[in-house]
Amino acid sequence: MAIERKQQARAFAWVAAMLISGAAVAQSAGGQSGSGGQSGQTGPGGQSGAAGTGGQTGQSSRSGQTDTAGLGAKPAQRASQRVGDALAVVRQLEAEPRMKQLLQQAKGVLIVPSYGRAALGVGAHGGAGLLLLKGADGGWSGPAFYDLGGLTVGLQAGAQGGPIALVLNNEKAVGEFMKKNNLALSADAGLTVLNWSRLAQGTAGTGDVVAWSGTKGLFGDVVAVGINDIRFNQSLTNAYYGRTLSPREIAAGTASNPQSEPLRQALGQAATIAR
Secondary structure (H helix, E strand, O other), X not given: OHHHHHHHHHHHHHHHHHHHHHHHHHHHHHHHHHHHHHHHHHHHHHHHHHHHHHHHHHHHHHHHHHHHHHHHHHHHHHHHHHXXXXXXXXXXXXXXXXXXXXXXXXXXXXXXXXXXXXXXOOOOOOEEEEEEEEOOOOOEOOOEEEEEOOEEEOOOOOOOOEEEEEEEOOHHHHXXXXXXXXXXXXHHHOOOEEEHHHHHOOOOOOOOEEEEEOOOOOOXXXXXXXXXXXXXXXXXXXXXXXXXXXXXXHHOOOOOOHHHHHHHHHHHHHOOOOO
């Protein structure tokens, strides 16, 4: 009996051990399964996250395209704004005594709606303008866009900026603008650029170029004015016309933008002397 009881006890102990071991295995398996489930959940979540990241990337990409389009639109908007601002300058020119006669004989005009304050002799950018040339029929071309450097002669120290216009009196002056980059309107370039205020007083001839300013005293009382580092703005011109154009092509009338029509008409009116 004692032996049987010992054998039964051993059997029960073995069964209990097996049950405990089985439970441990089951628990381990369950944990792995749970981990797998969590991993599975994490997996889809990761995929979802990846998709989300991809979505965000896609959104970022789309946003980038939108931004790029916006950047593409910005130059066109800036160009249109400059044309609109130039129209107000033409109205000022029209009110000037003797300006009609000068514009009637002119070959072209560079209009700078706002010329910034600059120090004497500094060649930093001083303004942004647009050039219109007169055709053989007396009509005006569409605008070509230019950026201007500093006035090397004539700008008064401490003078505030304002609108300026450079009236081109002959083909020699016009030819300088066909160079596109690093051109100059100065004695160094073989051009005589006269101060409009002196011209209006009858104390100077017309020269190659006449420099007018809407700000009193901007050029002081000097007779000659000089502007260097004038550069053709290719990107702004391209944006305005929707294609790549050179100054010569614009002057030849190979492209047009209806937005410039009011400016061209106003300039034509300003250059017309009533009979």
